Amino acid sequence: MKTNYIQSLFAAFLCAAACAGFTACESDTIETSGGKKPDQEALQNVYGKLRSGATAGNTVSVLLAEGEGSGISTFYFQQTKPAADAVTLAARGDASLADAYNEAEEVERTVLPAQNYEFPDGASLDLAKDAQRSVYKRIRFLASGLTPGEYVLPLTVAEEGMPDDAKTLYYNITVRLPQVGDIELHKGDDLFFVFYINTDQYQPLLVDEYFMQKKKARGATEPLWYNLIGNIINLRTVRLDHQAESGRAILSLGDDMTYVLGQAVKYIRPLQDKGRKVCISIEGAGSGLGFCNLTDVQIADFTAQVKTVVDTYQLDGINLWDRNSGYGKEGMPAMNTTSYPKLIKSLREALGAERLLTLTVYDRPTETFHDVDACGGIAVGDYIDYAWSGYNSNEEAPQLLDPWHPTETYVSAYNQKPIANLPAERFGCINFPIYPRAKSEEEAMMYEPEFLMDWVDMGYKPNNIIVFADLRTNLQDEYEGYWDGMLNVHCEYMDETSQIYMGSRSGYTYLFDLNRGLGDYPEKGGYGKWLKNWK
Template structure:
């Protein structure tokens, strides 16, 4: 019953496309056993199978955190031929199938109690006449009242007393204890941190090395204000919107590194979520000429279904959209337009619901008309996103202050962005801080000084919020960055604190001490190097 996960995910994507209205999966066949050639009568029979939206096999892994943890999976029914007449099937849990499953899998999973799962869309699977598959239905799993351990739920549409593996899905539910640790996550009242981390280079667990201490230095308020983990939103990259040459479909391409990380979510993602972080995937272009700004309505629906499958399957907290590297203008590809991207945002919000984060990184032409509802096809983008922030963060230039409300001030970046329609200023991050290597000249050192950019902006009380966005995280004990940028990181925080003020480019009353890589002594053979570099190939 075990299947290769990468192949399973690809199959799930194809099924998601069919759900969105494409016909690529309509000819999918049900797997059959090998053996002698079937006779003509058997070929004329119609067979059906209960399928999962997360895997091509009939066993589905679900991970829940102890306590109030929950998770959602999808399922549907598919026949080898279109139904001659309308068909309705009822999905139900069948505890009587658990013993045979446990014996075959050589496990001892406890049957999941009925109160720990529910069907938000109902449990009926309907095939109308002349169709091959039902619509997707959701099953929600609840950890409430369960002790940590291994559980199983056989979900079937087979008749009672007539077990049929083709018409049964086996959900393997693991309930685990949250990995909270000894240090709390900073809640984001004075500073709210948004981090990116590139899984092509680093493990997401690098985030757990980011500790910050805030001290109030004035005598009457002296002492430590807080010492916490930091990183409220974590955007994992690289995930791409690519184009399938044969069909022209817009494909969500995870790539090998992200596929591995998501497949090992228990190790790389759940420890971050356990502490209260929101872990999202960041989606950008793939250089194919197809991007967020030139999709058809059918491609948008297809792509949305793929994204939802990944978010639900891996229990992620949302997505970040950053339209860069799409390669617009290639021969034979549609021209950019101003309605495609807003339509995609609206479609994703409606599919993911309000419980998931949907954020946008403002960057170049793709977002330049987001202030104009008419240009966006009547869509006010701010109604559909939780946050937006600047995407200008090159470490070849100074920190770029992107302030849509005060664009003419001398200290504001030359890059421009008008306020996004209906997005409140308190939810727009005006600066995305780069990580700089060791400066090779005095000019470079001055360029990297955030006080040159931020002091007047803070003093005039133009700063609309406490959002701090950082480019791809990295260790502080490696190559040209060794021992250099942690001080700058602290200075950024000092400048951006919502309670602080500046005086001639310097701070009064606050001190931030950045504590990174404090556990590197565990790797003396490497001198601390490479602790959080990816540990897979």
């Protein structure tokens, strides 16, 4: 009964196509064995199986946080042959199956109380005549009233008193205490931090090493605060890809992100426990299909895939960054100005107001977002929570993208008009690159963001959003020895109360601390602690 979770995860995505659209999957894997003629009677019979949308096996792992935590999973019924007649099955929890399951698993799990699960779409599974599978139904798990520990819910469509593992799913529910740690997350009153982290290289837990203190510039011995930083964490890399055979827009997680999401209890929940919002950042895959040339059918399909991933892994939302799509390839539709706004609207409606939907402004895909008519009547700002600049190349100076003051001398050469209906307080004007150690005085001068002084002093800064490109350590190009100090300076310039650069004795300064234990790994060069630990 035990399954390998990581191996089964990919199989589960294949079988979830009808609901989530990751890829086509019309039949299950068939196991064969040689040396024996098949049983003809068995081949003529019709067998059915209760399946999960989260795993190919019949055990499903669910993680809940103590208190008001909740989680959703999907299930459906599938037969080996089309149904001769319409069939309706009723899914139900069966506590009588728990003892045998626990004994086989050599664990002791408490049966999940009936008040801690519900069926938002109803518990009936309808199999139409000539169909092989039912539509997906959701089961919602609720942590309210549960103490931390291990629970089990056998969900079955088998007849009463007739145990049948093929027609039963076993949900293993873990209720866990939040891992808040000793140091609080900075709430973002004077600076609100948005971080990206590339899971192709690092574990998301690297974020938990980012500490900062703010203190008086002169005469202070104690900091005003010493906190974790990183309010929104965007995990990369997830892509919108093109499936040539079907023409579908596919949400491609890739091996690294698939692994991280499958191990969310280890890599994501500790970040969320501290109050961070953890999202996936979606970009192009170089296929020629991107956010700006989707059909309405592709938008609906892609939206369903995104919603399934966000719901399944209890993410806080998504970030859209249309780069690397490879527009203009032969056989692909031309870019248009309505596709991207339609996608944004569709995603907002699917994800609901409780999830974050953020936008990274970058190049042609977002250049008409100020024009409601060009966007097909959609005011993009009505459907997103935040937007910010995506210009953060570490081969050029920091770029200040200010749509409201585009003619000032210190503003970036890149252009972006204000997004329709998006308040200025929700637009991040600068996305700081993380630079390597400067090789010359000229290069060091290029990195300095001194232009921020005038921008802040003149009252143009609309908010406290400060975005940083992919977090990293000094494993690449001796980064850390240089960009530690640069991060401090960026924060000082962005905080209008931090007038240390004006010589004020009442100003504030920041001290960045890539914290705790990173030097305990000399065999990896000192800072290999949070390199990805999977292949």
